[in-house]
């Protein structure tokens with residue numbers, strides 16, 4: 300029996316999945332997540348091989364279809380909204396590097412020294428700015444990456460090599476934590492997910508010290524110390540826990556919980572950072588620009604974005620437009636709204652920067668909704684390319700499963716508006732609810748908070764209408 | 773006391789879930805209303821377009837018709853073989869360079885419909901998109917967009933009112 304009085308108030312609405320024996324047994328086994336990673340590594344190797352050696356025709360090449368349609372849609376439509384960083388649990392990119400660093404793939408060898416210089420990550424880079432820039436860089440070349448199998452193959456191989464290098468130089472998963480271009484937004488949007496890894500009781504962690512204590516950080520014969528350099532006892536947001544499950548294995552006091560929890564709970568935690576704020580802007584801006592360029596009818600934009608066929612000057616123009624909206628236009632709207640809200644609520648003693656950074660988090664639910672709506676758009680239309688590609692991954696006219704000649708079939712495009720509009724409007728509603736909480740948090744009370752919120756709510760609504768116009772107008 | 777708080781939390785949660793379900797219903801209704809909006813007068817005519825296709829766009833890129841019009845589209849690829857697939861209407865055709873193919877249909881559904889290339893024609897082929905605007909009635913309006921945009925405004929105002937009430941309703945609890 301759980302004694303309610305012992306439970307921290309925030310756990311009232313949590314359900315700890317590890318209370319179910321089978322779930323715990325699976326997550327404690329060393330085969331988890333090893334087998335998942337192995338399966339994905341197999342696919343990943345196939346992606347790199349087909350990318351490098353297969354047909355240059357993107358929609359007949361396994362790499363393009365399985366990375367940019369199947370994986371991407373799964374990630375943004377299902378994994379992140381439902382399970383946060385669950386992708387990082389099974390991601391193959393850092394696998395080789397991590398196994399090399401650990402000198403083993405499966406069984407922890409607690410006394411073996413890691414194969415790594417074991418340096419500490421430089422202090423000024425202990426944030427997600429590097430990930431903001433790595434994402435912006437990849438995003439700038441997206442029209443080429445998304446359409447050229449070779450580029451996709453080289454890029455993913457490059458990620459793996461960079462990860463390996465960083466595993467050899469730095470402690471643990473420095474690559475994932477500070478460099479990986481997708482990590483930043485997975486972390487940011489994972490705050491929305493109704494799943495979290497936390498400790499059952501923080502007091503148990505606090506008392507558990509001394510030579511034997513804190514196995515979650517140091518590692519033990521059961522598992523490795525937290526690869527993401529987190530201390531589970533102080534986790535209060537999903538952003539930087541890679542859901543790798545090591546601490547479930549190492550904690551000798553059975554104090555780790557994998558909770559189902561209310562949607563978006565982390566967004567109410569008043570830890571607000573400028574690097575995360577910019578991540579939120581960058582993602583919202585990217586969703587809008589991608590919708591314009593890839594879903595819109597404007598051919599000139601496509602040729603500007605496509606360095607492979609267009610002129611470098613035009614491409615620079617496209618990059619300026621993309622990066623400009625990420626770093627200037629979208630943040631500019633939020634800055635103006637925060638300034639106006641501050642004025643309207645008569646709270647000019649509160650630093651503008653504080654409101655600006657805090658209100659940026661309202662772009663998280665809507666941004667995620669925009670990405671889901673955008674991804675649904677191409678998923679339904681283009682997922683049928685996956686069928687022939689399964690039989691003929693290299694585009695060499697193989698027919699492994701007799702599906703090689705299946706033609707392109709867009710599925711139920713007429714249903715799309717019925718999915719996209721509700722997704723966007725739910726995102727808008729959640730963003731405004733969050734904005735209300737943030738206004739309360741910044742103003743230190745409830746009075747005038749709606750006045751501070753109003754301009755931000757207007758910007759969010761305008762962004763929603765713009766997205767509706769791009770998808771349905 | 774704790775019992776009461778627990779009760780309040782689960783009540784608030786249920787109310788929140790209900791409100792979100794309400795938002796979804798509003799959005800779905802808006803799309804449905806926009807799609808089946810009764811057509812205002814104006815007589816249907818035949819609209820004929822010659823659409824040239826070149827990697828990776830169509831020209832003209834947007835076609836404007838009125839609901840009920842008979843639409844005739846002549847597809848003329850200029851560089852390589854291109855296709856034409858109209859979402860929502862399910863019409864598909866293709867033509868080779870120098871050739872022409874014709875698609876003919878009645879634009880009975882209002883809204884914006886993308887047409888896209890259905891013949892692999894190069895790297896950006898999956899993004900080769902054009903747009904057919906079927907406007908309902910004589911006022912040049914896309915009712916699907918108007919209805920959903922109005923729903924967005926409703927949801928925004930409704931949410932602000934909803935969170936505004938939270939202040940008054942729960943001022944007493946801690």
Ligand code: SF4
Nearest residue numbers: 387390392475479482
């Ligand atoms: S942070 Fe990046 S590389 Fe690391 S597990 Fe997640 S997606 Fe993979």
Ligand code: SF4
Nearest residue numbers: 525540541543544546
């Ligand atoms: S907190 Fe636990 S699950 Fe999360 S990254 Fe660290 S060890 Fe893995």
Ligand SMILES: [Cu+2]
Nearest residue numbers: 854889893900
């Ligand atoms: Cu084409």
